[in-house]
Amino acid sequence: MFKKKRGFREFLASTEAISTNILADRLKKLEQHGIVQKRISKKNLSAYDYSLTSKGIDLMPVLLEIAAWSEQHDTLSNAPSGFAKLWRENREGVIAAAKAGEVSI
Secondary structure: OOOOOOEHHHHHOOOOOOOHHHHHHHHHHHHHOOOEEEEEOOOOOOOEEEEEOHHHHHOHHHHHHHHHHHHHHOOOOOOOOOHHHHHHHOHHHHHHHHHOOOOOO
16 A cells, blocks of 8 residues: 555556455455455445555554565565665654655555
8 A cells, every 4th residue: 555556456466466366365354454444446336445544554664664674685675765764764754754645665
């Protein structure tokens, strides 16, 4: 959801190349645990959009920390270049920007 993806097909088209059954299962589990919520899409009434709940938003600092670690240590990281430095210098600003939907990781 950091990349402003909301729908099942958008998640499916991600570079992670996750299979449909695994994606459906993970979204279902995230919803059951109260991390995401699904709503009928305004663009397509036969589809759902997913968004973070307040519980999911509270996970944001952890996920951002992982993204920063990934940029530094994983050659296959999808984190933008320079993200780890930005995260170290301004955690609160990055969290606020992510919550406002202004950060695309």
